[in-house]
Amino acid sequence: MKSRKRLLENTVHGIFLILGLITVGSVLLITVYLVISGIPAIREIGLVKFLFGKTWDSSAAEPQFGILPFILTSVYGTAGAILLGVPVGFFTAVYLAKAAPARLKSVVSQAVSLLAGIPSVVYGLVGMLVLVPGIRKVFHVADGASLLAAILVLAVMILPSIIKVSVTALESVPREYEDASLALGATPTETWFRVSVPAAKSGIAAAVVLGVGRAIGEAMAVMMVSGNVANMPSLFQSVRFLTTAVASEMAYAGAGLQRQALFSIALVLYLFIMLINATLNFFLKRSREG
Amino acid sequence: METIAQIYTGQITNWKEVGGDDAEIVLIGRESNSGTRDGFETVTGTADQCKYRQELTSTGDVITAVSQNPGAIGYASLASVKDSVKALAVGGVTPSEATVKDGSYAIQRPFVLVTKTGTALSETAQSFFDFVTSAEAAGIISDAGAVPVH
Amino acid sequence: MEHKTISGRRKAYGGVMRVLMLFSVAVTCALALFLIGYVLYKGVPNLSWELLSTKPSYLSGTIGILPDILNTIYVVIATLIIVLPLGVGAAIYLSEYAGSKRLVAVIEYAAETLSGIPSIIYGLVGMLFFCQFLNMKTSLLAGSLTLVIMNLPTVMRTTQESLKTVPQSYREGAFGLGAGKWRVVRTVVLPGCVDGVVTGCILSVGRILGETAALLYTAGFAHALYGFFDGLQNAGATLTVALYVYAKEQGEFEVAFAIASILMVLALLINLAASLTGKYFKKRRSL
Numbered sequence: 001m002k003s004r005k006r007l008l009e010n011t012v013h014g015i016f017l018i019l020g021l022i023t024v025g026s027v028l029l030i031t032v033y034l035v036i037s038g039i040p041a042i043r044e045i046g047l048v049k050f051l052f053g054k055t056w057d058s059s060a061a062e063p064q065f066g067i068l069p070f071i072l073t074s075v076y077g078t079a080g081a082i083l084l085g086v087p088v089g090f091f092t093a094v095y096l097a098k099a100a101p102a103r104l105k106s107v108v109s110q111a112v113s114l115l116a117g118i119p120s121v122v123y124g125l126v127g128m129l130v131l132v133p134g135i136r137k138v139f140h141v142a143d144g145a146s147l148l149a150a151i152l153v154l155a156v157m158i159l160p161s162i163i164k165v166s167v168t169a170l171e172s173v174p175r176e177y178e179d180a181s182l183a184l185g186a187t188p189t190e191t192w193f194r195v196s197v198p199a200a201k202s203g204i205a206a207a208v209v210l211g212v213g214r215a216i217g218e219a220m221a222v223m224m225v226s227g228n229v230a231n232m233p234s235l236f237q238s239v240r241f242l243t244t245a246v247a248s249e250m251a252y253a254g255a256g257l258q259r260q261a262l263f264s265i266a267l268v269l270y271l272f273i274m275l276i277n278a279t280l281n282f283f284l285k286r287s288r289e290g
Numbered sequence: 291m292e293t294i295a296q297i298y299t300g301q302i303t304n305w306k307e308v309g310g311d312d313a314e315i316v317l318i319g320r321e322s323n324s325g326t327r328d329g330f331e332t333v334t335g336t337a338d339q340c341k342y343r344q345e346l347t348s349t350g351d352v353i354t355a356v357s358q359n360p361g362a363i364g365y366a367s368l369a370s371v372k373d374s375v376k377a378l379a380v381g382g383v384t385p386s387e388a389t390v391k392d393g394s395y396a397i398q399r400p401f402v403l404v405t406k407t408g409t410a411l412s413e414t415a416q417s418f419f420d421f422v423t424s425a426e427a428a429g430i431i432s433d434a435g436a437v438p439v440h
Numbered sequence: 441m442e443h444k445t446i447s448g449r450r451k452a453y454g455g456v457m458r459v460l461m462l463f464s465v466a467v468t469c470a471l472a473l474f475l476i477g478y479v480l481y482k483g484v485p486n487l488s489w490e491l492l493s494t495k496p497s498y499l500s501g502t503i504g505i506l507p508d509i510l511n512t513i514y515v516v517i518a519t520l521i522i523v524l525p526l527g528v529g530a531a532i533y534l535s536e537y538a539g540s541k542r543l544v545a546v547i548e549y550a551a552e553t554l555s556g557i558p559s560i561i562y563g564l565v566g567m568l569f570f571c572q573f574l575n576m577k578t579s580l581l582a583g584s585l586t587l588v589i590m591n592l593p594t595v596m597r598t599t600q601e602s603l604k605t606v607p608q609s610y611r612e613g614a615f616g617l618g619a620g621k622w623r624v625v626r627t628v629v630l631p632g633c634v635d636g637v638v639t640g641c642i643l644s645v646g647r648i649l650g651e652t653a654a655l656l657y658t659a660g661f662a663h664a665l666y667g668f669f670d671g672l673q674n675a676g677a678t679l680t681v682a683l684y685v686y687a688k689e690q691g692e693f694e695v696a697f698a699i700a701s702i703l704m705v706l707a708l709l710i711n712l713a714a715s716l717t718g719k720y721f722k723k724r725r726s727l
Contacts, residue, residue, distance in 0.1 A: 005620055012622040016537050019529030023550040023596070026589045030557065030565050037568060057338075058322050091464035099461060108465060110711070111472040117707030118475065119650035121684045122700045126478060129693070133358050142314040142361055143343050156471055163468070187446060189454040217558025220652045224688060227344040228321065238344050243560050248321050248347050250564075250657065258323070266564050270557070277556055348689035357691075372691070 031270075038267030041065070041260035050264065056230040056240075058249060058258045065261045067245070067268065073233040074242045074272070077147060077222070078215040081154035085215075086208055088155075089162030093204075096163070097170035098192045109167075116160035124224030127153045132225055139236065145227035147239045153221050158211035165210060169203020170196055202284055209280045216273060219243035242269040291381055291396055295334045297363065300341040305361065318355050318364030321345045329399040330365045365397070369436040390437045401436075476704065483701030486694040496663050503686075503695050507663045511580060511676035514668055515659070516648050518584035519591065520641060526588065527595025528637055534596075535603040536625055555593040562586050563657035571658055578675040583659030587648055594647065595640035602636025602721075603629065635721030639714065646710045649703060652680050661685045679703060 042050050045065045053066015092112075096105055131152060135144035173196045181191040197204070219241075227238025228248055240248070246265050249258070296302045297315055306312045319342045320327035326349060331337040343362075346352050352364040357374035368385055371377050377385050380396050389395035403419060405411055411419065421427050428438035446454075494504030530547070538544045566586030567578075576582040606629055614624040660675030661682065677685060679699055687696035 009620055009622055012625075013537055016529050016533035019526055020533035020538070020543075020547050022526055023530060023547055023554060023592060026592070027550045027553050029569065030561070033565050033568055034561070087460075088464045088467055091461045092468045095461040095465050099458075100465075108469060111469060111476075113711045114476065114704070114708060115468075115472050117646055117650065117711060119652065119680045119683070119703055121652050121680055121687070122479060122703065123475075125683070125687050125693075125696055125700060126475060128354070128687070129358075130478070136359065143316045143359055145344050145355070156475075159468060159471070187450065187454050189457050190450065193457055213556045213558075217560070219558070219560040220684060223347070228347070229342050229345050238342075240345075243558065246564065247560055247653065248345070249323060263564070266561055270561055273556060273558065274553070277553070350689045350691035354688075354691045354693075370690075374691075 034263070034267045034270050037260065037263035039264075041257055041264040042267075044257060045261065045264075050261075051268070054232060056245070058261065063258065065257075067242070067265055069230050069232045070240055070242045070245045070265065071268070071272075073147065073239045074216055074269075076233045077150050077154060077239075077241060078212055080147075080151035081158060081215040082208065082211060084151065084155035085158045085162060085211060089159050089207070089211070090166060090204065092159075093163045093166035093170060093207075094192055094197065097167045098196065099188070112160050112163050115156075116164065120157065120218060120221040121224075123153055123157055124221035127221065127225040135236075141236045143227070143238070145225055145238055146236045147226065147233055148235045149225040150222045150239070150241070153225055154215045154218060157218065157221060158214050161214060162207045162211045165207035166200070166204045169200035169207070172203070173199040205280070205284050209277065209284070212276060212280070213273065216276070217243060217269075219247045223247055242272070291334060294380065295336050298334065298336050298341070299339045313361040316343045316359055316362040317341060318344050318346065318352050318362050320349075320352065320365075321347050326365065326367060330397065333397050333399065367436070387432060387437050479697060479700045479704055482693075483697035483699070483704075486698040487701065491695070491698060495665050503692065505679070505682060505695070505699060507665050508677050508679045508682040508699070510665065511659075511671060512649070512678040512680075514671045514676075515580055515584050515587065515655070515678055516645055517668075518581065518672060519587045519648055520644065522584065523588045523591050523595055523644060524637065524641070527592050527640060528599050528633070530592070531596045531599035531603060531633075531636075532625060532629065535600055536621070536629060551593040551596050554589065558653075559590065559651060560653040562590055562654040566654060566658040578658065578660040579673050580659050580676050581672040583655045583678075584672070586654050586658050587651065590651070590654060591644040591647055594643050595637070598636040598640035598643065599633050600636070602633040602639075606632035635717065635724075638717050638721075642710060642714045642717065646707065646714075649678075649706055649710070650680060651678075652684050655681050656684070 050065055050067060051071070052068050053064060054068050055064040055066050056069060057064045092108075096108060096112075100108065127149060131149050132144035135141065135146060135149055137144075139148075177195050177199055178191050181195040182188065186194070222241055223244045226241070226244065228240050228244060229238040230240045230245070231237050233239050242265055246262050246269070249262055293302065293308060297308075298317060298319075300317075302308060303315055304312065305315055317340065319330075319340060322345070324347075328337075331340060344355055346355060349366045349370045352366045353370055353372060353375055356362045356364040356366075357372075363378075366375075368377075368390065371385075379385075383389050383394045383396070385395045385397075390398050403422070405415070410416075422431075423439050431438040491504055492509065493506050495507045496503045496505075530551075534544055534547060538547075563586070566582060570576050570582035570585050571578055574582075576585075610628050610632070611624055614628050619627070655678055659678070659681070661677035662675040663677060663682070664674065666674060666676070680703065683696050683699040683703070686692040686699070
């Protein structure tokens, strides 16, 4: 009787263990696949030429596979989105968590949640039909599909995530901190910004990391507003990101070097994201222990 | 045709050079492996030389982009052309089912059905092929906007 | 008692901060209102029973989104059926069975990594692994499996959170009565984590509805009408993928906006469901 129970327990334990390991297995699978698919092209093109080459012309008679334009575009685009999105998101979050009257807070929170639930293609759709012609008219450029359009769309897209995570972080600051600050004579505003915010620092930083991750990984919405030419990035120029570079040529890529180069771009994107996450988490850990 | 080639290779950059308003020409095209792009560039002799402002991934996208920007020009499949854009005449010939069929509209290429050499088509494949090239299908194909074989 | 007034500088600081906050909130609200309003304004006029219940056809000259609606339902069901046991099982392992702390850390790190990977990479790897290597071809099933991996971290996280709220004393009581571990899990722990599982489901459905890039390369974008099991084996577009294709590839903006309106209403419903279930379980727990 006891040994049968033992067997059952062990089997169940084993099953759950396997289930738990699926996550690890998936990560390994994804990494392995990207590396296997991405390395051949990098080998053939040459690592330095690939990463730092300024020209991408994949179907020319003498194809060139430099992806520096894509790397820089992704970096600038994400930086721009963060520059615009984080301040607005941060101040909105502080207001929602601390200063807003209850009814306003719930209404605005609903609006933010709704924004978070809108699929990225809808952002792209509105961007394509409103933002792109808008940029063309406001800035008097020949065509509005540009890095600027992508930055604006990305900023709006990461806003809800930044707000939600920051609000959670701010709301979990212990009341004693704030009460103590007020008792010492600080105004509410000073308390919020000089006591609550630093206390919620790691949560807010996590929100920014989330925003960075989303911005650098976005493909669909960006593809609809950025013009898609492999230029070196410039605000009003048509540009291509690492993500859109993969997405736009995937459909028609022939079986040879061009297709493999696309996988290499995906590999670079993947490593980039891993690197960013690792660096930011490292700094988060340090500030938490500090 | 030559003007089109000059526009697309960037030798002509302003509409006023070809008799229009003083506005920059915005070149819209397809991405590098597209069959449409390949067809256009081959016929106009501009392969590898086009200086695009936007490289879009579908014909519908090109049409949308052109319809939104008064200074834009692009190439697209006849089947997808809508009222939102103007189809230009090439060498004086306006594109239509008739002018494509008799070859007078120069920028065209045929759709080909590819089969494996040496093996006979399966029954289903053969019936499909027969249907597509028949007079019956011609009506459907025309309705969809493309130009049928008959 | 002395009454100290606030210095001018401090007042200015407070004022500036207030302005910044109100400005940001105004911008956020304006954006939300504009997006929602514009999409509904352009989309609702195009909604019709015909749109919702037919499939697109050159023969009859219609555009209908019934196949897309069905495909969306199929994908959601298939994904949930697979991801729930996997995610809940993994969460149970982490919270009840795991021995070494290192293993727990590794698994949690893996889950966190998975949730940070952009969907286009999922689409690419999904295409390579499910469609080509496992020979599933472009199909809803391949798409579902890709979505399973994408949503695994979410389900794991919400289940873990609710497992944490099951008081340790419940478990200890059951052990004390002589129950084996599996029995404890089955009868005490699992019922206690239902709210986390439900939340995880709702969040996953939200994510699935919004996903395009991952599905485009694994499930394709066909518009044929099928039953559930046939549908899984064939390519098909979900609502969001269809939106992208209609807007970008065909320039059919009326249909695109109609779909966008539907998706927006669904997002609203999901938010509502999430907050209602959150409140319900909170009440139950505090009884």
